[in-house]
Amino acid sequence: MEPILFLTHRIPFPPNKGDKIRSFNILKWLSKHYEVHLGCFVDDVDDRKYVSELGKYCKSYKAVNLNPMLSKVKSLKALFFGKPLTLPYYESEELRRWVESTIGEHDIELSLMFSSSMAQYLESQCYGVNQRVLDMIDVDSDKWKQYSEKASFPMSWVYSREFRTLAEYEKKIVSKFDAVALVSHEEAELLRSMVGGDLKRKVHDVCNGVDSEFFDPQNEYEKLGLPKKMVSFTGVMDYWANVESVVWFCRYVWPEVVKKHPDACFYIVGTSPSSDVLALNDGVNVVVTGRVSDVRPYIESSSVVVAPLRIARGVQNKVLEALSMEKAVFGTSMAFEGIDYTGHELDILIEDNEANFSEALISQFDLDKQNTKASVSKRNRDFVIGNYNWNAKLNALQPLLQRDIKLGYVGGDAK
Secondary structure, eight states: OOEEEEEESSOOOSOOSHHHHHHHHHHHHHHHHSEEEEEEEEOOGGGGGGGGGGGGTOSEEEEEEOOHHHHHHHHGGGGGTTOOTHHHHTOOHHHHHHHHHHHHHHTOOEEEEESGGGGGGTSSOOTTOOEEEEEEESOHHHHHHHHHHHSOTTHHHHHHHHHHHHHHHHHHHHHHSSEEEESSHHHHHHHHHHHOGGGGGGEEEOOOOBOTTTSOTTSOOOOOOOOSSEEEEESOTTSHHHHHHHHHIIIIIHHHHHHHOTTOEEEEEOSSOOHHHHTTOOSSSEEEEESOSOSHHHHHHOSEEEEOOSSOOSOOHHHHHHHHTTOOEEEOGGGGTTOOOTTOOOSEEEOOOHHHHHHHHHHHHHHHHTOSSOOOOHHHHHHHHHHOBHHHHHGGGGGGGOTTOOTTOSSSOOO
C-alpha cells in the first residue's frame, strides 16, 4: 500500500470527544487503504496509556507529549508577530524532525493534515510531498468570532484578535494545500466565501458519521439505576461552547421544568467539568458526573437528550449519537446546523427560545407519565444508519488524495 503521512493535533484514541471521534475514524479508514505514518500530540495524561493502541492502525507513529500550560505560554509569542495563538501552541521541533525523517525514510508523497494548526508542518517545506490535503474540520476562526461576541473584556479582545489572525491564516493555507476538507456543507460554503475565486474549488465537505453499531440501544452495557425522569447532555465539559450551553440551560430553561416536575434531573455527562459547570451540581435536580467510562447508559435512560448549544461549528457528534440510540433530541438551531435532516421526519425539537424549550420538556415529561415504557424513536436511528455511515462519508476523501488530480486550480501550484 502507498504510504501516507497523517498528522493530528491530538492522539486519535480513544474516540471520546468530537475531534478525536473524527480523527480516529479517519485513521481507521486510512489504514484500510494506505500505509499510515501518524504524528500526533498527547495533551491529556489519561490518554498516554493508549499510545500503544496506535500500532493497530499505523506502520509507524510518533506521539509527542504536550503540556497545555507550557503551550499557552508559548502561544504568547504570536502576539508579537501577528499570528494566531494556535500555531505556536502546537509547535514542536521534535515532531518536525520526525516528519522530515519519516518522509525521507519511507518516500512519502502523500499527506493528510488534521486541523489548521497542523498545516504548519507542511506549509512551506514539503520534503518531496506532492499531494497535501488538509482536513480543516471547521472554520475555527468563526468559532473565535462567536466567542468574542459573548465574552467580556479583556477576553473579548483576545478572541477577536484570534478570529482575525486565524481567518487570514485559513485563507493562506487554502492557497498552499492541494485540497481542503470540512465537516459539513455549511462549513465548506463559509470557507469558500472567505477565499473566493478559483480557490473555492479546492474546498470540499467530508461529513462526519456515527458508529451506529456501538451506539445501539440493543447492546449490552452497564445499568446504572438512573432516575426515570431525566434528560442528559454529553460532551467535554471544559470546552467553552459546552460550558456556556449548560449554564444557559440551567439558568433559563431547567428551573421552569423543575417547578412542574420537582423530581426531574438533568445529567451533565463528560470529562473535565469546569468550575462553572461544577457549580451547577446540586445532586438532586442537576448532576455533574465528570469522566464516565460509557455515555450510553445516560443517553439510553434519558427521556430526551438536550443540545442547547449557542456557540457551535460543524456537525455535533453528540446529536448523531443520541439519534442513533433512538432518542428524541431537543436542541437549538446551532446544534442541528451541520446535520442534513431536510425531507426526514425525525423526533427532534429545534428551539432557541428558553420559555418554549422549557414548555417542550414539561410536555415531554407529562407524556412520559402516561407511558410504561421508555420513549424510543426508531426513525431517528434509521436516519443515522441510512445517512451517517462513517465509511460511506469518508470515501469522499479518496478523490482528494489522488496524486494525479490537482483540485481547485489549473497550471501549477498556487502561491
